[in-house]
Amino acid sequence: MSSTIKITALAASLATAALLASAPSQAAGDQAGxxxxxxxxxxxxxxxxxxxxxxxxxxxxxxxxxxxxxxxxxxxxxxxxxxxxxxxxxxxxxxxxxx
Structure with missing residues (x-):
């Protein structure tokens, strides 16, 4: 795998992790009232x-x-x-x- 592909894959993984990490707080906010x-x-x-x-x-x-x-x-x-x-x-x- 080239370094460009590795960096792109890492960036995509981090973006996905950040999105998933924020999902519970958004759901909690929707339920808050x-x-x-x-x-x-x-x-x-x-x-x-x-x-x-x-x-x-x-x-x-x-x-x-x-x-x-x-x-x-x-x-x-x-x-x-x-x-x-x-x-x-x-x-x-x-x-x-x-x-």
Whole structure:
């Protein structure tokens, strides 16, 4: 076997091992609970899909903390992060709520 083929085979093996190693954590995350749309916490260009007027899909928020742009977060954590469960005007930085 040539060294190029050995390196390619090794790289493929490592990639497969990494994929298999991450699979259980992804499955655990899916089982961990429901998600909710959290408005006003996404950074510019990092919103999830269908954010609202002016944002056709994921990654299209034009400002940090845009009130009509949302991210999926674990259910029950949006308000504690300073977000809202409904779209709102403005793009003020979220203030986390403790308690």
């Amino acid at each position: 429901a998600k909710e749309k959290c408005y006003g916490v996404a950074l510019k260009g990092h919103n999830d899909c269908k954010a609202g007027p002016g944002t056709s899909c994921a990654g299209t928020a034009s400002a940090d903390y845009q009130g009509n742009a949302w991210k999926l977060v674990p259910a029950g954590t949006c308000v504690t992060q300073g977000g809202t469960l409904e779209a709102h005007a403005g793009n003020a930085r979220p203030v986390p709520h403790r308690g």
